[in-house]
Amino acid sequence: HLCLNQTSVFSLSVYYTHLLWCSSWWGGVQMGPPDPILGVTEAFKKDTNPKKMNLGVGAYRDDQGKPFVLSCVRKAEAIIAAKQLDKEYLPIGGLAEFSKACAQLALGPENEVLKSSRSVTVQTISGTGSLRIGANFLARFHPGPHDVYLPKPSWGNHTPIFRDAGMQLKAYRYYEPSTCGFDFKGALDDISKIPEQSIILLHACAHNPTGVDPRPEQWKEIADIVKKRNLLVFFDMAYQGFASGDIDRDAWAVRHFIENGHNIVLSQSFAKNMGLYGERVGGFTVVCKDAEEAKRVESQLKILIRPIYSNPPVNGARIAATILNTPELRSLWLEEVHGMANRIIKMREQLVAGLKKNGSSHNWQHVIDQIGMFCFTGLKPEQVERLTKEFSVYMTKDGRISMAGVTSGNVGYLADAIHAVTK
């Protein structure tokens, strides 16, 4: 009884103190704004129209509109399961055979950078994690201005990532609304004025959100002017293989810049090209002047990683490494990536064909010229709103659609809907 009383007294005294002070620590915390893209999916889910289409989703869908698990992934999983591996912590920098294969995929296995060991690649939490580590690294070590120049427009999450790391955001012209194409002149003009040693972020291929990529000759000129301005190049490559269907073609710009003498930093994601979205597989690479510098950089990347998540998750990296390092699986993967890219290209062609058939007077060539998962339709906000309200076609307000959400079953409906709001 005595013990019980003592317990009661103690917890009562604490409880009464708490009653006297009943406000929350969080009274001043505002509701965070809804994520613009998630908001699209939420609204889509609530819609009861059987013909509804979700073109906001940034994940590949097959021709039945279903998520697609690559066969090479399933096969790799079976191989891994049979090995009965333990679950010991990975090193801070991740699975070595993954990091190595990741770098080789981007740079090409014969690249001089890899042969002289003058780069470091760490496994990261997909593309976002890679960009974040990169931003943190630059914030701490970049000797030049801490200004990151993004193309106008860029992926919505680039800005908050760099800003939170302490960098300033600036922009260079990129997308030309009047042509729905690349504003090459504007880009060169702006880039030529960027203060020396600033940081320029380039989408390696399949620009998000516009789908507009420079042509090789244009990349060459960009590389020249970037060199003249002595800028640090930060490549974001989230769609290697997924853009053209050819992994070497999609990495052409990255490799050209390196050949051209730029010591780039590079973020890679395997979310889309291996369909490993939820496994969070990515890499961050720093190309250095020599192997000794690469070792120092590696040691500092680890210092940045450790207080965020200690070491990365193994599952996706093992799958990716198994695929990249097993010849039959690698071949299968290349075929499947080619298949995904081809389906997207076909949907682009069918959409334009459908619009022409409907008698649309507009020029829809950009739908075919743009590349990768996304298409900047050129639709205005009012037209986008009509598409959603009248046709249950969901996309982001900027007129961006994910071609991955288009199937042979619904491309006709989409063509009808777009024609209806644009004629």
Added chain:
Amino acid sequence: LKKQKKNRSAFCLRGSQISITPHNSLSVPQAAPVAVFKLTQDFNNDQFPNKVNLGVGAYRTDEGQPWVLPVVKKVEKIIVHDDRLNHEYLPILGLPEFRSSASKIVLGDNSPAILENRVGAVQCLGGTGALKIGAEFLRRFYNGSNNTKTPIYVSAPTWENHNAVFSSAGFEDVRPYRYWDAEKRGLDLAGFLGDLESCPEHSVFVLHACAHNPTGTDPTQEQWKQIAEVMMRRKLFAFFDSAYQGFASGSLEKDAWAVRYFVSSGFEMFCAQSFSKNFGLYNERVGNLTVVARDADNLKRVLSQMEKVVRITWSNPPSQGARIVTITLTSPELFSEWQENVKTMANRVLLMRSQLKAKLQALGTPGTWDHITDQIGMFSFTGLNPKQVEYLVKEKHIYLMASGRINMCGLTTKNIDYVAESIHEAVTKVQ
């Protein structure tokens, strides 16, 4: 902590020495390796046949091998054969069933706070990730504006990464609270309570829920009550780090007692949970930041802001580990099996503790060795001094942290005699 402080200021000094050079010649100094991983590296490179690794904190079987829990193997087979599962993105805050079942594990199924809808969670990358998201949120929203000077108190000593998590989140003042009494080899309660009484109001205290790392010394229930009383009265923020629930005593409820007591006392608090040790899922990075708020409305706003933090850190968490934990926790059979697996681990550690103490006492090793069995969880603060530690590492090829911390899991029935004898030597030969 002194070492950490040194590293930090050395880093800052180097930072100010960086000169403007072309970007293709980075002024990046070589960073010191993380001590615990360097220890394992040295161990791996050692050719001595009877070497023993008492360093890094991962469970080992009596054969000295890593152990994938049988229930985990079972669940992984279920996952691999389930054709309905794909690799799509999880929501930003993680797998909903994972978050709720993980919070239930630490707070109890019938926690009043859960029933009152004021408990939420964020799936994170391990315990580290949960601490990180919590720290980033606090830096943005706790204690008014200009709050980076809010003191963050971590125990002296503590897990070496606590310091870095909070300082890298932007807190400028990470300080120790008295905890380990080296003289009596136990909890310095007076010192702990003294720091609680004298610290600035609204300070944040990082509390080890059970199986304190590295000392293995936990407050008793009575002591926790005293701690809670002061914290509530002085308006201090409780941030629990729960990395060993179940692993410490073998009982989930017992190991969660402190956390649950604080909740029932009315604290708004965070609890960073790790499933690395109690599920053996180290490399899958499974963690959960449990948030207990005053009410559902406050909770909603907090989670919405945590979502923003997650989005610019890793966007959304990895699915594999969360799936394994969720399937296990939500199936009565698998849940029981898991509890048995956890008991297996806890019991082996308890056995090694009692055997080590018995052997040291039998050898007549100077000093008292009760702390070996009084302490709980994976680690034991032996009380060996740095010279004695060096002796063990260099002369006996027994690898342990300079602090004298040993991982009990590194002990096996095959090496315990060698370790006991070596400790005896170290204590008698080296002062």
